[in-house]
Amino acid sequence: MDIQQKIEKIKEEIKVFDATSDYELESFRIKFLGKKNGILTFLFKELKKFSIQDKKYFGKIINNLKKQVTEKIQLKKLKQQKNIPHFDPTLPGIYKEIGSMHPISILIHRIIELFSKIGFSVVEGPEIEDDWHNFTALNIPPEHPSREMQDTFFLYNNTDSLLRTHTSSVQIRYMKKHVPPFRIISLGKVYRNETISTHSHFMFHQAEGFYIDKKVTFLDLKQTILYLIHSIFGDITKVRFRPSYFPFTEPSAEVDIYFGKTMGWIEIMGCGMIDPKVLKNVNIDSEIYSGFAFGIGIERLSILIYKINDIRIYFENDMNFLRHFQSEF
Numbered sequence: 001m002d003i004q005q006k007i008e009k010i011k012e013e014i015k016v017f018d019a020t021s022d023y024e025l026e027s028f029r030i031k032f033l034g035k036k037n038g039i040l041t042f043l044f045k046e047l048k049k050f051s052i053q054d055k056k057y058f059g060k061i062i063n064n065l066k067k068q069v070t071e072k073i074q075l076k077k078l079k080q081q082k083n084i085p086h087f088d089p090t091l092p093g094i095y096k097e098i099g100s101m102h103p104i105s106i107l108i109h110r111i112i113e114l115f116s117k118i119g120f121s122v123v124e125g126p127e128i129e130d131d132w133h134n135f136t137a138l139n140i141p142p143e144h145p146s147r148e149m150q151d152t153f154f155l156y157n158n159t160d161s162l163l164r165t166h167t168s169s170v171q172i173r174y175m176k177k178h179v180p181p182f183r184i185i186s187l188g189k190v191y192r193n194e195t196i197s198t199h200s201h202f203m204f205h206q207a208e209g210f211y212i213d214k215k216v217t218f219l220d221l222k223q224t225i226l227y228l229i230h231s232i233f234g235d236i237t238k239v240r241f242r243p244s245y246f247p248f249t250e251p252s253a254e255v256d257i258y259f260g261k262t263m264g265w266i267e268i269m270g271c272g273m274i275d276p277k278v279l280k281n282v283n284i285d286s287e288i289y290s291g292f293a294f295g296i297g298i299e300r301l302s303i304l305i306y307k308i309n310d311i312r313i314y315f316e317n318d319m320n321f322l323r324h325f326q327s328e329f
């Protein structure tokens with residue numbers, strides 16, 4: 001192989017070379033530029049034997065090849081460096097925002113804490129209900145006008161599968177399976193198709209409490225509600241029990257809190273003594289046992305605590321709003 005052929009071969013080899021590791025890169029360097037056996041090093045030595053003219057001519061070409069090899073190595077090294085994340089301890093850190101509890105979750109935890117102090121246990125119920133647990137067992141038969149008050153989302157075109165309109169269905173599920181006495185609190189989402197009301201987002205949260213034992217009276221109900229309201233709004237808050245109607249409680253009341261002259265009395269919950277008919281539906285003897293139940297709208301309560309005027313802000317995921325609650329937990 002004469003020098004010209006050798007050069008062509010080397011050119012081609014340099015051109016197609018590609019290294020994926022440091023080791024390959026180093027072998028490439030040694031192969032061509034190694035002090036002892038490098039191909040180009042050898043050619044430089046050979047040059048000495050050439051005529052002046054050839055020395056000049058081939059010297060230039062071999063020098064050029066040497067340049068190509070070093071350039072290729074440098075380029076590869078540079079590329080590798082780019083792939084390694086560069087760490088500069090003097091640069092400012094990347095700030096990751098720490099999330100906080102949603103105000104609704106904060107209030108749910110608060111309510112659980114308050115009720116666990118007075119012996120209530122937390123239970124959960126399904127959000128997809130059937131007619132019996134959501135309505136019929138609660139003494140709301142088909143065609144009862146109070147079903148109108150809770151415009152219902154039915155699922156799969158099936159009138160026996162619906163999104164619960166209130167957490168009172170949990171009363172039925174729990175009472176059917178357990179023997180009194182019990183004190184239960186259940187919190188979760190409820191769904192109503194109420195486009196005109198303040199709950200215009202179709203979903204809101206409720207807390208349902210119920211207590212069954214021998215000799216439970218309205219006085220127990222009243223003291224329990226006062227305990228809740230005074231714990232949240234302070235001892236001197238004025239509370240009023242206004243007679244009302246729910247098919248599943250008798251007597252029934254709505255509870256209002258006084259928020260001063262401009263706001264006046266504001267309704268925050270419904271409650272009452274569990275109707276004997278409901279107890280009968282879950283096989284609890286109303287001659288022996290009595291109980292009370294109440295249902296609170298969590299968003300409603302929360303807007304009063306934080307003095308918020310539009311309930312929809314709870315569901316907008318606006319960080320400027322949510323950030324305010326970081327210190328709460």
Ligand code: PHE
Binds near residue numbers: 167296
């Ligand atoms: N379930 C009723 C509602 O959603 C509230 C309620 C619960 C009333 C328990 C009385 C007793 O409006």
